[in-house]
Amino acid sequence: MSLVIVGSVAFDDITSPSGSVKGVYGGAATYCSLAASYFTDVRVVAVVGDDFTSEYEAIFKKRGIDTRGIERSAGKTFRWGGTYTDNLAEAKTDFTELNVFEKFSPQMPKAYEDSQYLFLANIQPTLQANVRHNMNGVRLTGCDTMNYWIQRTRPELVETLKLVDVLLINDTETKMLANEKNLPRAAQKVLAMGPQALVVKHGEYGATIFFREGAFGIGRHPFRAPTLPLDEVKDPTGAGDSFAGGFMGYLASQQELNREVLKRALFYGGVMGSFAVERFGPERLQHLTREEIDARFQIFRELTHLE
Amino acid sequence: MSLVIVGSVAFDDITSPSGSVKGVYGGAATYCSLAASYFTDVRVVAVVGDDFTSEYEAIFKKRGIDTRGIERSAGKTFRWGGTYTDNLAEAKTDFTELNVFEKFSPQMPKAYEDSQYLFLANIQPTLQANVRHNMNGVRLTGCDTMNYWIQRTRPELVETLKLVDVLLINDTETKMLANEKNLPRAAQKVLAMGPQALVVKHGEYGATIFFREGAFGIGRHPFRAPTLPLDEVKDPTGAGDSFAGGFMGYLASQQELNREVLKRALFYGGVMGSFAVERFGPERLQHLTREEIDARFQIFRELTHLE
Numbered sequence: 001m002s003l004v005i006v007g008s009v010a011f012d013d014i015t016s017p018s019g020s021v022k023g024v025y026g027g028a029a030t031y032c033s034l035a036a037s038y039f040t041d042v043r044v045v046a047v048v049g050d051d052f053t054s055e056y057e058a059i060f061k062k063r064g065i066d067t068r069g070i071e072r073s074a075g076k077t078f079r080w081g082g083t084y085t086d087n088l089a090e091a092k093t094d095f096t097e098l099n100v101f102e103k104f105s106p107q108m109p110k111a112y113e114d115s116q117y118l119f120l121a122n123i124q125p126t127l128q129a130n131v132r133h134n135m136n137g138v139r140l141t142g143c144d145t146m147n148y149w150i151q152r153t154r155p156e157l158v159e160t161l162k163l164v165d166v167l168l169i170n171d172t173e174t175k176m177l178a179n180e181k182n183l184p185r186a187a188q189k190v191l192a193m194g195p196q197a198l199v200v201k202h203g204e205y206g207a208t209i210f211f212r213e214g215a216f217g218i219g220r221h222p223f224r225a226p227t228l229p230l231d232e233v234k235d236p237t238g239a240g241d242s243f244a245g246g247f248m249g250y251l252a253s254q255q256e257l258n259r260e261v262l263k264r265a266l267f268y269g270g271v272m273g274s275f276a277v278e279r280f281g282p283e284r285l286q287h288l289t290r291e292e293i294d295a296r297f298q299i300f301r302e303l304t305h306l307e
Numbered sequence: 308m309s310l311v312i313v314g315s316v317a318f319d320d321i322t323s324p325s326g327s328v329k330g331v332y333g334g335a336a337t338y339c340s341l342a343a344s345y346f347t348d349v350r351v352v353a354v355v356g357d358d359f360t361s362e363y364e365a366i367f368k369k370r371g372i373d374t375r376g377i378e379r380s381a382g383k384t385f386r387w388g389g390t391y392t393d394n395l396a397e398a399k400t401d402f403t404e405l406n407v408f409e410k411f412s413p414q415m416p417k418a419y420e421d422s423q424y425l426f427l428a429n430i431q432p433t434l435q436a437n438v439r440h441n442m443n444g445v446r447l448t449g450c451d452t453m454n455y456w457i458q459r460t461r462p463e464l465v466e467t468l469k470l471v472d473v474l475l476i477n478d479t480e481t482k483m484l485a486n487e488k489n490l491p492r493a494a495q496k497v498l499a500m501g502p503q504a505l506v507v508k509h510g511e512y513g514a515t516i517f518f519r520e521g522a523f524g525i526g527r528h529p530f531r532a533p534t535l536p537l538d539e540v541k542d543p544t545g546a547g548d549s550f551a552g553g554f555m556g557y558l559a560s561q562q563e564l565n566r567e568v569l570k571r572a573l574f575y576g577g578v579m580g581s582f583a584v585e586r587f588g589p590e591r592l593q594h595l596t597r598e599e600i601d602a603r604f605q606i607f608r609e610l611t612h613l614e
Contacts (some may be wrong), residue, residue, distance in 0.1 A: 017488075086488045181324070181393045183511070184536040204490070205512035208536060224533045224610050229491040229515060260614055267613065303531050304611040306574065307567055 001139075002114070003252040005033050005245070006045040006106050006131050007121025009052065009070070013081035013094065014280060018234040024281035025056055027078065028121035028144070031238030034285035035245025035272040036119075037063040038293055040252040043112045045069035045131075049077040049100045059286060068109045073100040088236050089203045106131050113137065117252040119244060120164070122146050125157040132163040140257065142166045142248045143195075144240070150177050162194040168244050168269075170201045184210070184222070191215075199247065199266065201240055201273075204229070209266050218259040225266040226303050228274050228296070235280040239273040242285060246272030271296045308446075309421070310559040312340050312552070313352040313413050313438050314428025316359065316377070320388035320401065321587060325541040331588035332363055334385065335428035335451070338545030341592035342552025342579040343426075344370040345600055347559040350419045352376035352438075356384040356407045366593060375416045380407040395543050396510045413438050420444070424559040426551060427471070429453050432464040439470040447564065449473045449555045450502075451547070457483050469501040475551050475576075477508045491517070491529070498522075506554065506573065508547055508580075511536070516573050525566040532573040533610050535581050535603070542587045546580040549592060553579030578603045 007029035013022045029046045036042045043066040048056075052072070060067050078101035082091035106127060118135050119142040120128040132141055143164040149157050150173060157177075161167065167190065171183060177193075178186035183200065187210035190198050196215035201207045206226040213220045247269035254261045271293055275284045314336035320329045336353045343349045350373040355363075359379070367374050385408035389398035413434060423446040427435040432452065439448055450471040456464050457480060464484075468474065474497065478490060484500075485493035490507065494517035497505050503522035508514045513533040520527045554576035561568045578600055582591045 184538045202512055205509055226531045231491045263613055301613055306570055306608055
């Protein structure tokens with residue numbers, strides 16, 4: 001089934017202990033779409049500037065991603081610069097140039113309207129809500145957000161969360177959103193805001209999915225997927241977006257939406273995140289095969305599997 | 308088979324967001340012995356002062372723990388005070404009064420000499436090495452240490468590690484010991500110092516066991532056990548020692564030492580740690596049943612188990 005992904009396309013300057021790159025293709029919609037493209041039909045909605053040449057569009061097209069929702073606007077594409085030091089979990093932002101992204105108002109092509117899955121990457125919450133209101137036929141909506149929106153647009157975010165089925169955020173964001181330091185209690189508070197399920201991403205430790213009582217007809221026991229301890233993390237940029245792409249893409253590829261499918265989706269999220277960080281930018285996500293992905297899925301499964 | 312545990316007995320003053328207690332029974336040997344006592348015969352080696360009354364010894368005896376290795380010395384038992392604020396992963400030490408522990412020189416009763424498993428809780432590395440040298444019949448030696456010894460007695464610790472089969476430490480200690488920020492690379496460096504296996508404890512995210520190539524005849528793929536996300540952590544004191552007790556106690560209860568046994572031991576470690584933190588002090592570890600322990604083991608297993 002088709003998955004629409006709404007978010008940013010960007011060019012990033014990234015410095016990590018493994019090196020430094022300038023103007024590398026990035027943005028949440030890029031990482032997420034490429035990751036999801038190994039599982040299902042992907043349709044992207046984003047805004048780009050004059051510097052988004054055909055070579056960048058070709059990266060999407062090679063992965064079969066529908067780019068009719070990419071709006072071209074006069075000016076430059078969103079640019080971001082970040083530095084990772086020893087703590088690879090968090091980037092220090094060196095600069096943010098919103099450029100054409102500042103006026104982003106997601107436009108859904110007619111051809112996308114029959115999509116059954118929707119992922120709202122990290123953009124202003126009211127824009128997320130507007131997209132969701134215009135997609136009444138969707139079966140499941142996933143959503144990301146960040147500390148910036150939690151702190152500055154909490155009322156708008158709370159409204160958006162009422163329209164969302166699965167929220168995917170990290171530990172810090174969960175605790176900030178709930179104003180509660182204990183993770184399981186914070187998770188229950190976030191679920192009370194609307195989502196059926198909350199995926200909390202723990203970086204190198206994997207992710208946990210918490211469910212509302214009765215969500216998807218599967219009860220409320222949480223489930224956790226590990227990630228493989230990696231010998232080298234070159235560039236953590238886009239790991240969370242790639243996780244979301246693997247998670248949403250796998251869900252969209254399945255007929256049933258049951259506990260086992262959600263568990264596997266959580267594993268596939270971790271798998272795609274682990275590929276993303278192996279190279280600077282989304283390079284690793286462009287040339288994978290489903291066999292490589294499933295081989296890593298098996299390694300992740302073995303990592304915690306008791307006979 | 309019998310497990311000897313060498314470490315501290317203490318009285319602790321603890322403050323956490325859940326409350327405050329004074330003079331509660333504690334120490335690494337206490338938590339570790341109580342946790343291990345649900346799996347195997349435990350023999351403890353420690354030093355206590357005049358304030359260690361029969362009521363405290365009775366806590367060990369009720370769990371069938373052999374206390375002949377507890378040396379009574381004139382003076383006060385080791386006392387420690389710590390405060391946990393929002394970050395329950397780390398205590399701020401309010402005071403340390405070593406008292407009789409300052410001159411601790413572990414004496415192994417004759418009756419303990421046929422023990423097959425040995426756990427060296429967190430004490431000065433040369434004392435650990437001396438104990439190990441006097442226990443030549445042991446089948447497997449586990450060991451803990453901390454940042455204090457890594458920073459101040461590195462040469463002594465390096466010598467001790469040559470005598471150890473399994474080292475159990477946390478992420479920060481692993482990276483500090485290896486002088487390496489990447490966890491899997493740090494783990495390989497620590498394994499090169501001597502241990503066959505390294506258990507890295509991740510606090511609320513569980514633990515990972517790394518193996519030397521060919522260790523225990525099982526290859527070197529790591530294995531990770533999760534912990535249950537808990538609604539309330541009252542007192543993290545002793546969680547790591549309880550983990551070690553569950554891990555070592557389960558190993559000592561098994562005839563075979565293979566990959567599956569080591570995996571299950573890692574799960575049991577997490578299970579015992581999760582019980583310990585539910586109450587102040589080691590209270591929860593005194594009145595468990597094996598059925599309660601195995602029920603939680605199943606919950607932990609389900610937490611990451613794919614069909």
